[in-house]
Amino acid sequence: xxxxxxxxxxxxxxxxxxxxxxxxxxxxxxxxxxxxxxxxxxxxxxxxxxxxxxxxxxxxxxxxxxxxxxxxxxxxxxxxxxxxxxxxxxxxxxxxxxxxxxxxxxxxxxx
Amino acid sequence: xxxxxxxxxxxxxxxxxxxxxxxxxxxxxxxxxxxxxxxxxxxxxxxxxxxxxxxxxxxxxxxxxxxxxxxxxxxxxxxxxxxxxxxxxxxxxxxxxxxxxxxxxxxxxxxxxx
Numbered sequence: 001x002x003x004x005x006x007x008x009x010x011x012x013x014x015x016x017x018x019x020x021x022x023x024x025x026x027x028x029x030x031x032x033x034x035x036x037x038x039x040x041x042x043x044x045x046x047x048x049x050x051x052x053x054x055x056x057x058x059x060x061x062x063x064x065x066x067x068x069x070x071x072x073x074x075x076x077x078x079x080x081x082x083x084x085x086x087x088x089x090x091x092x093x094x095x096x097x098x099x100x101x102x103x104x105x106x107x108x109x110x111x
Numbered sequence: 112x113x114x115x116x117x118x119x120x121x122x123x124x125x126x127x128x129x130x131x132x133x134x135x136x137x138x139x140x141x142x143x144x145x146x147x148x149x150x151x152x153x154x155x156x157x158x159x160x161x162x163x164x165x166x167x168x169x170x171x172x173x174x175x176x177x178x179x180x181x182x183x184x185x186x187x188x189x190x191x192x193x194x195x196x197x198x199x200x201x202x203x204x205x206x207x208x209x210x211x212x213x214x215x216x217x218x219x220x221x222x223x224x225x
Contacts, residue, residue, distance in 0.1 A: 032212050041218075043114075043201070043217050044216040045216065049212065089153055089154075097210035097212070098167060098169070099154070103151065103152050103153050104151070104153055
């Protein structure tokens with residue numbers, strides 16, 4: 001079916017470690033892909049997006065590349081900070097322009 | 112610029128009751144979407160309103176209904192509450208004609224059904 005699958009959390013890392021959160025999707029065609037972030041006590045906010053294959057979205061040191069061959073949109077950051085601790089959601093846009101979401105990955109960064 | 116605000120932030124109801132949740136969209140946004148987020152899950156699309164008309168609906172029963180007002184604020188109503196309706200209800204707004212997936216979310220209303 002049409003879905004978004006992301007790695008289960010929590011993911012616990014030390015400050016300055018390299019981060020990867022995996023996300024794969026199933027869909028017809030090449031939908032726009034997104035990463036949203038939910039910081040503690042705050043609403044969801046868009047972190048980055050990519051609208052076509054091979055696009056790279058980037059923001060706040062985070063990057064994700066739209067890989068149509070592997071239907072993936074993995075989130076990466078070279079050096080995480082304690083302030084990156086949050087829940088990260090991968091999502092894709094469906095044909096009705098609604099978002100289909102993954103289950104979220106909780107990230108914990110320890111100083 | 113005022114962001115998306117939702118009320119109430121928390122509420123507790125019992126099975127069979129009815130609930131109304133409210134949302135004020137971000138300034139300049141005329142499209143409002145509602146999502147249900149169960150604990151440990153991603154949001155599930157309930158419906159969207161554009162210029163006071165329902166403009167898309169997810170896989171939710173008719174007891175989930177909504178309204179959008181001329182000032183683009185919105186309500187989500189749930190009748191005959193069930194235990195499984197316990198969740199965080201998120202409201203998101205987006206600008207005119209934007210079907211880009213770029214949504215601006217409120218902090219949500221957490222509903223507990225006992």
